Amino acid sequence: MxxxxxxxxxxxxxxxxxxxxxxxxxxxxxxxxxxxxxxxxxxxxPAAPGKPAPAKPGAATGxxxxxxxxxxxxxxxxPAGPAEDDPFGVDPSIAANAIPVSPTPGAGKSIEVTCPMCETKGYVSPKAAGKMVKCCNPKCMVPLFSGPPLPKKEVVVKEQPKKKLPWLYIAGGVGFAVIAGVSIWFMQDQGISELPPSENVYVPGQGNSNGMNSGDEGTQTTQATTPQKTQPDANSARDDLTKQALSRILEVSSNIRQERKPMWRRLAITAYTFANEPQKAREQLNLLEKATNQSPYEGIPPLVAMAWRSAGNAGEMQKTVEEALALAEKLPPRGRFATEAALGLAPLLVLAGKADQAHALLAEHRSEAPLEQFAAAMRISIEDHSFNLDRPYIGRSVGYWQFPLETGVTLSLAAHGRWDEALGWANQLTDAVARTEARTAWAESLLHSSGANADAKVLERARSVGTDMNPAGQARLLARLAAVRAEQGDRAGAAQLLSEAGTILKSFPKSESIVVEGAKPLLDLKLPDANSLKQMALAAADVACVQARTGDRAAMEQVELALRLAGAIGPAINPTQERRRQVGDTAKIGAELKKALALKKDDEIRRAVTQYKLKLSEVEGAAANRFQIETVVLQAAANAGLHSQVWDVLERYDRKPAKEHQPLIATHLSYLVAQRFAEAGDAGRSDEIQQAVQSRVDPADPEIIKLVVEHLLATGDVARCVARLNGAVTPNGHLHETVLRLATRLAQSGKNVEAVTFSNSISDPTLKEECLYFTAVGAAIKGAGPAYWKAAKDVGLGPNESTAVGAGLVVGLNQTAAQ
Incomplete structure (x- = not known):
């Protein structure tokens, strides 16, 4: 009608x-x-998100x-509704009423508008203000958006006499209000759509699809009544979840602020890549690489993912690497993202025969030490497809990596099975310590990947990389291989390797701690080669830790050896700091030097004071180096089960006279030892230690904060854990890895609600999105995608956070499917 x-x-x-x-x-x-x-x-x-609008009955015939x-x-x-298979479909009736945007200004069309999806500019008339308009780009994926509102003008309206409305209008108004209220209620649901039941979700490595953790409701009933799902069922569920996640990513795009749009595109490209939608990924990548974009380098991470996925096609892989390399030229020289992007691209440059460019790229984008450690840990967890930072990393058994970026490239290549290229990269590193560390990590990774049934040839190949290493490098290589064999159940093989390492340690020079008293001895002090002593100390500590874990009582002997080697690097830190405090009184220092050196002329005294200050700076560096190495050695020993012996060492050092006093007891080591006592069931000793050192430790020390938040999370106090982290996280990166490690711990243990809550509560926006992305990937890999999505919906995430979750789920589901 x-x-x-x-x-x-x-x-x-x-x-x-x-x-x-x-x-x-x-x-x-x-x-x-x-x-x-x-x-x-x-x-x-309105229809539920992701579903087509129902067709209206009674089509007109004329x-x-x-x-x-x-x-x-x-x-x-x-009018037809959206296509059944189009998650982004728009009702044609809405599109038909939309006002078209003109690509050029014209008569009456003077208001410039920008499409929030494709960023194409156009022009509309003032009549389009606040109404639905259609983008002038025919290739735009979401062409409909609201026109800009015009400034409101106040109009004075004379009050008209009230009229009685007929009952028909009153009834109609009530009905309209009810309908509008229902519509608003539905439209206010900004969370992620409901997923298919958990039994329909793809689970990696299983024929059935019941991948929910044991704590989820309905699991036992499903197991009892639902027959085993076939692979097509699992694939269908995975595809459905992928489609909904992609729909959510696109849905929130218009709400992303302009300065955050490049980050949104980076995640969208990554999601489209893993969802096997290359055309849509390319569309977003082209928009990201536009000349007007201020951060086109955001395209490097998804291009790295594309390159690895096209590894079977050498030509396509080479083309993608070249495109990423062109974007790398636009990276800022410093900054966390620049370091992470450079480390992601470097292994691909090695495969492309551009190792020199890989070296140059890493050198151009160095960061603070904590940020480099974090970048390497993240990249390795991405390349080995675990997305789990809560695990021990190869090469960090005693302290952190000494060359995280170079070792990160080695382990990234090894994660993809590119063993020859990884070893080639390690062998051509020019720094001896970097070369030794990278080759040792390569050997440990090779033996670890071979499993418990690794034959003698694999072990021999792993050992062969140490042929031309110095004794410290050889001892540490043997210790790491022994640790792997012990983990694989070959205790006899581990004992043999440890015996060989112990023989090498006996060849180390006898060393004693440096003690300096007076100005003249300080001027006459000749400091040894600190680097060689450091490597020997770390090797002895590595051997000690493996011995401790295998029950060898000689472990503490190697710890003491490591401390003696560290002590030979420089004097204790307390007397050195006292010397620094005296430097301000030049007259007093001059008088001391005049007497000690029998100086007579003022010029000689002034030269002696200058030499003294320069020498003191050198000695201070050696003292700090010694202190740091001793801390690393004792921390590794405490974590290996030697916490009681470590506490004895801390008390012993604290009782030494002023000229040898080393305040190790005032560091985080005391709290670490207390924590290990508590874990071993000795709560009384733990409390006693904490009370004894409470007034001496610095609560703002990042290492102390790490221990505190670990304890808070272990006791289930997520709120206080996050609050402590938010108050301590700084741009220098000290706690960034800790934040992501704790987030992935929650996801890996199946605590999806806690993982989402923890991640969404992080105040740093970049860290927040990374936590959501990594935990979503981890949950999807473990088959807990529905539980994670529901948890995210219940929290009510913003557009940036929703994008991170959606992209993470797509990557986790489809990455697993491809393996």
Whole structure:
């Protein structure tokens, strides 16, 4: 039938007796106008996200022209809803009413608008203000958006006498209010859509699809009543979840702030890549690489993922690497993202025969030591497909990596099975320590990947990289291989390797701690080669830790050896700091030097004071180096089960005279030892130690904070854990890895609600999105995608956070499917 149409807004009016338009309030004049499709949202609740709008019944078969009065004789089809298989489909009735945007300014079209999806600029007339408009880019994926509102003008309206409304209007108004309220209730659901039941979700490595953790409701019932799912069922569930996640990513795109749009595109490209939608990934990548974009280098991480996925096609891989390399030229020289992007691209450059460019790229984008450690840990967890930072890393058994970026490249290549290229990279490193560390990590990774059934040839190949190493490097290599064999159950093989390492340690020079008293001895002090002593100390500590874990009682002997080697690097830190405090009194130092050196002339005294200050700076560096190595050695020993012996060492050092006093007891080591006592069941000793050192430790020390937040998370106090981290995280990166490690711990243990809550509570926006992304990937890999998505929906994430979750789920599901 023909419905009245408002001459102002062109909307169809259902009430034949209406005098004014219920939509815009304009008076209805004249007869019925040709019927137009009503907007899908009018008169009914909207369809659930991701589902097509239901078709309206009763399609019209014909209509009469109000102008000419003759029948058309043609059937008018009911407006179709979105396509069933299009998660981003828009009801054609809405698109039909949208005002087209002109690509160029013209008569009456002077207001510039920018499409929030494709960023194409166009022009509309003032009449389009606040109304739905359509992008002028025919390739735009989401072309509909609202026009900019015009400034409101206050209009004084004379009060009209009230009129009694007919009961018909009152009833109609009530009905309209009810419908509008229901519609608003549905539309306010900004969280992620409900997922298919958990039994339909793809689970890696299993024929069935029941991948929910044992704590989820309905698991036992499903196991008892649901037959085993076939692979097509699992694939269908995975595809459905992927489609919904992609829909959510696109849905929130218009709410992303302009300065955050490049980050959104980076995640969208990554999601499209893993969802095998290369055309959509390329569209977003082209937008990211536009000349007007201020951060096109955001495309490097997804290009790195594309390159690894196309590793079977050498030509395609080479092309992708070249594109990423071109974007790398636009990276800022410093900054966390620059370091992470450079480390991601470097292994691909090695495979492409561009090792020199890989070296140059890493050298150009160095960061603070904690940020480099974090970048390497993240990259390795991405390349080995675990997305889990809560695990021991190869090469960090005693202290952190000494060359995290170079070792990170080695382990990234090894994670992809590129053993020859990884060893080639390690062998051509020019720094001897970097070369030894990278080769040792390569050998440990090779033996570890071979499993418990590794034959003698694998072990021999791993050992062969130490042929030209110095004794410290050889001892540490043997210790690491022994640790792997012990973990694989070959205790006899581990004991043999440890015996060989112990023989090498006996060849180390006898060393004693440096003690300096007086100005003249300090000037005469000749410091040894600190680097060689450091490597020997770390080797002895590595051997000690493996011995401790295998029950060898000689472990503490190697710890003491490591401490003696460290002590030979420089004097204790307390007397050195006291010397520094005296430097301000030049007259006093000059008098001491005059007497000690029998100086007579003022020029000689001034030169001696200058030499003294320079020498003191050198000695201070050696003292700090010694202190740091002793801390690393004792921390590793405490973590290996020698916490009781470590506490004895701390007390012994604290009792030494002023000239040898080393305040190790005032560091985080005391709290670490206390924590290990508590874990061993000795709560009394733990409390006693904490009370003894409480006034001497610095609560703002990042190492102390790490121990505190570990304890808070272990006791289930997520809120206080996050609050402590938010108050301590700084741009220098000291606690960044800790934040992501704790987040992934929650996800890996199946605590999806806690993982989402923890991640979403982090105040640093970049860290927050990384936590959500990594935990979503981890949950999807473990088959807990539905539980994670529901937890994210219940929290109510913002657009950036929703994008991180959606991209993480897509990557986790489809990465697993490809393996």
């Amino acid at each position: 023909d419905l009245p149409t408002c001459p102002a807004c062109k909307q169809s009016v259902l009430d034949d007796d209406a005098v004014d338009c219920p939509f815009c309030g304009a008076p209805l004049k004249g007869g019925a106008a040709p019927a137009r499709p009503a907007p899908a949202a009018r008169g009914s609740a 209509s009469k022209s109000s102008a000419g009065g003759s029948a058309t004789g043609k059937s008018a089809a009911t």
